[in-house]
Amino acid sequence: MSGIGEALTASRFRIAGVVVGVLVVSLVGAFALGVLGAPAVEAVDNRFGDVDDETTVVFTDLVVDNPNPIGVQLGNTTINYTVRMNDVPMAVGGREGLDIRRGNSTLEFTTRMNNEQIPPWWATHVNNDERTVVTINATVRTSILGQRRYDITQEKEVETDIIGDFNSEETRPVNADDPPPLFSNPVLYVNRTSAEWGEATAQETPIDMEFVMYNPQTTPFTVTELGYEITMNGVAVGEGRTDDIAAIPPGATETVRTEARILNPNLDDWWVTHLRNDQVTNLRIEFYAVVSVDQLSQDIRVPLDRLTYEETIETDIFGNENASTAEPTATATPTPADGERTPTPTDSGRTMPTATPTAIPDDPLETPTDDDGLL
The missing domain is CATH 2.60.40.10 (Immunoglobulins)
Structure with missing residues (x-):
């Protein structure tokens, strides 16, 4: 009887192994077919915090969409973001090893801007006819089915008439x-x-x-x-x-x-x-x-x-006082693995932004920082 019990137990383990294997293969296949997708940044919100003689605190909320039916813990996924005013970097931050639940998740970051960035920005504002373009770019890089990158870019204009x-x-x-x-x-x-x-x-x-x-x-x-x-x-x-x-x-x-x-x-x-x-x-x-x-x-x-x-x-640099109801302009630049089909905007069964390439600056985004990134 003990031999029969051991055989049944071994059989159960083999069956469980097969089920797990099938589940893993199914998930991988679902990613390959575009049924499941890699998380992407949906929106970025910035606001100023405390300011002193040397630094300015910038709070950033990144809304990340996980289109999968389950939450994912992504130890090899990074999120980087940068805020520029007329191409002058004002705040840079990032994080890796993310735990993202299904649907939309808001990730909170805190960075510190060096106030010495203000004079060079001011010069560009004046030389640009008192006009500043605030550009916020966020990037998700994930190794799910190869290296992929999803970007979102938001832009806002700030104009003054000082003299x-x-x-x-x-x-x-x-x-x-x-x-x-x-x-x-x-x-x-x-x-x-x-x-x-x-x-x-x-x-x-x-x-x-x-x-x-x-x-x-x-x-x-x-x-x-x-x-x-x-x-x-x-x-x-x-x-x-x-x-x-x-x-x-x-x-x-x-x-x-x-x-x-x-x-x-x-x-x-x-x-x-x-x-x-x-x-x-x-x-x-x-x-x-x-x-x-x-x-x-x-x-x-x-x-x-x-x-x-x-x-x-x-000024209303980040648009917090009169927030626009318009959807941010989002661009996605996935890099598929060899032999993998690139997902189309409707592969996941829902409408996605049109995919167009976006250049990401090399300097501040190469090394992610875990809060308090000081320029």
Whole structure:
């Protein structure tokens, strides 16, 4: 009887082995036929966290779709993502060894951005006509049935008009605090102001400004100096003066020019205030002029209070405040194993995004990081 029992037990093990083998073969066949599929990134959401003088925390949620009827633990699958603003890398992260349940799973990442990335991004924003393209790219690489890669790319535009309102045809009187005996207020009039960006570099952002000034006095005078101070949320980001001398006869106008400069290394300090103020900035540019008169032994310093320029800058870089309901643009680039059929968009029995190749940057995505990836 014991021999019969041992035979039955051995038979059960053989049957179980055959069932497991059939199950494995069935699963592999299902992958090959496209019935089951590799997980893919469906959506990416970013938001800013705490910010200090050196770093900015970026929280990222990746929604991963597992089209299979069972959850999978993928020790050899990696997810990488990068956030760029005008091709300047702002946040990079990734993870490997993922446990993904069936359907959609949200994977949470935390990375830290070095605030020194702000000045180079700012230069690209200005040189691109105050326009930034925020690009978020996420990639799943899996070895299921060979090496495959599935990508998703989201893009959003951020536009500002920081100095546009400085262009004005309004005539503004300029008064001196204590005009000399030869003068009466208003000391002069500014009939027109205009400004445009110069070519921004890593070190500075020039603003070319013009002031059309009118001399209402009976005495000629010379504007020997035009000074400025630029603040953003109270952070000093530029100050200076021009020695572009302009002599203005009585009853005449003359154009006075100055090139104000934002010092880009100061912008990482401004960035902290911008985020802490819900991505709102108050830009302020204050001016003064120095007027010289031959009959006077001392020059006159005139504050140009009526020319003080203020502009509110608001951004929504990741689109959290006014989130779009449009579906993200998704692209898939599977690399099938030798002899394997590439799945079509409807192989899994559901509608999939059209597959088109997407180039993935090499530098920040080659090495996945497990949170706190600091650029």
